[in-house]
Amino acid sequence: MSWVQQLRANEAICNRAPSAHNTQPWRPEYHADRIVIDVDAARSLPDSDPTGRDLALGIGAFVETCLIVSAELGLSVAAAPGPQLIPAANRYRTPFTIADVEARRVARGPYEPGYVDADVIADLEPGIAHVPTRDLAPDLEVADRWMFGTPPVAVELRDWLRLSPRHPRYHLDGLTDRALALSRSEAWALSAALRAYRVTRRLGLAALLAASGRGLLRYDGSVLVLLADGDDRIAAGRRLLRTWLTLARHGLAVHPLSQLLDCPATAARLAERVGGQPLAVFRVGHPLAEPVRSARRM
Ligand SMILES: Cc1cc2nc3c(=O)[nH]c(=O)nc-3n(C[C@H](O)[C@H](O)[C@H](O)COP(=O)(O)O)c2cc1C
Structure with a gap:
């Protein structure tokens, strides 16, 4: 061969x-x-x-x-x-x-409190900034509200959600209820809200969904930010994967929070805070529950 x-x-x-x-x-x-x-x-x-x-x-x-x-x-x-x-x-x-x-797998449930050790950060390739979770909690709420309140963005997310095992693509791609660490009732509520998005948006769905993620960063933990080093985004993706695998070798899981970069207001504030161009943002820590293995096409 x-x-x-x-x-x-x-x-x-x-x-x-x-x-x-x-x-x-x-x-x-x-x-x-x-x-x-x-x-x-x-x-x-x-x-x-x-x-x-x-x-x-x-x-x-x-x-x-x-x-x-x-x-x-x-x-x-x-x-x-x-x-x-x-x-x-x-x-x-x-x-x-x-x-x-x-x-390797992303872990979206709760993490044990605690910051990433300085020697773990020293083991990562250059171009990583550290921000305490609590410092980003208010902006995560702003970014979530933007995400759920911006119809094309929310609809695109809806198209990749597989919130019930009955979904025909549950085992192939997208984000399952289990991967998102949602309980059965949370998955049902999210699914119903997004199905009726036009109506629920007017009823304040964005605020409601943003509020559900409010606690995510309200503990003493670490968020790491991958900074651009030139224009080569493929090289940055390779560095991102190596960074996640290095953290995994230290027993640490990651949970990306890209909405902080997608929402223009929070992206600008994050860039100013870290003094560079952020390409990926993820909290890092020890998850309280074992994350599930995500679906793949094969
Ligand atoms: C560039 C990039 C951005 C991502 N952004 C998010 C995000 O904002 N929120 C999230 O929960 N997961 C995010 N993820 C994680 C993916 O959803 C995850 O990799 C995918 O569902 C497969 O799951 P696995 O990594 O556990 O195998 C991101 C992954 C990549 C590579």
């Missing part, structure tokens, strides 16, 4: 890469001696991610995941602009393994 065929045979592991709303927007095109990582436009989020920031980060995370998988398979593969995977002289050097890729 060629290296392309071997990596293709392990596509299901590469698909464990994270992506916003679990859209899995990558579309690998397998050629004889290279793999071009194309974007599936139907899996982009034009309303919630108009600049394509999260799309590029997800593609970058997929590229990095493919490289980790290829290294463990003993294949000499490198990433090249495109992005694409091409043959290389040596195996990709990475401390991470297929087991790390398989074990």
Whole structure:
């Protein structure tokens, strides 16, 4: 088997890469001696991610995941602009393994109080800022209200929610009730509210839903911010994945809060606070409950 065929045979592991709303927007095109990582436009989020920031980060995370998988398979593969995977002289050097890729998962439930240790932060690649959770709690409420109160953004989220196991795509993609750590009644209420979005929006749904996330950052914990280092968003996505895997090696889970970057007002305040261009924002800590494994197309 060629290296392309071997990596293709392990596509299901590469698909464990994270992506916003679990859209899995990558579309690998397998050629004889290279793999071009194309974007599936139907899996982009034009309303919630108009600049394509999260799309590029997800593609970058997929590229990095493919490289980790290829290294463990003993294949000499490198990433090249495109992005694409091409043959290389040596195996990709990475401390991470297929087991790390398989074990990685976002955790959205409550976390134990406590800040991330300075030596853990020192173990991360440069370009990470630390903000205490409580400092961002008011802005998270503003961002949630913006998200649920902006019809195209809320509708796009609704389209990727799979709030009941009866949803035909429950095991394939999107965000399930279990992945979102919702109780059965919370899932039912969210589903009903979003189904009748036009009406409930007028009734103050945005404020209601924003209020439900109010407690999320009201504990003493850490939020980390991935800062841009140049314009290469694919490289940033690769760094994001390595950052999450390094944190996982320290026993720490992450929970992205991209609405803080999507909402123009809170994005501007966060950029000012960290003195750079934030590309990803996530709380970090020890979850109180084991997070579930998210769905994938294969
Ligand atoms: C660039 C990016 C942005 C994300 N933003 C959010 C977010 O705002 N809120 C959230 O709960 N999860 C967010 N996620 C996490 C994805 O929803 C998650 O990766 C996906 O559902 C697959 O789940 P898993 O990472 O547990 O495998 C983001 C992931 C990426 C890569």
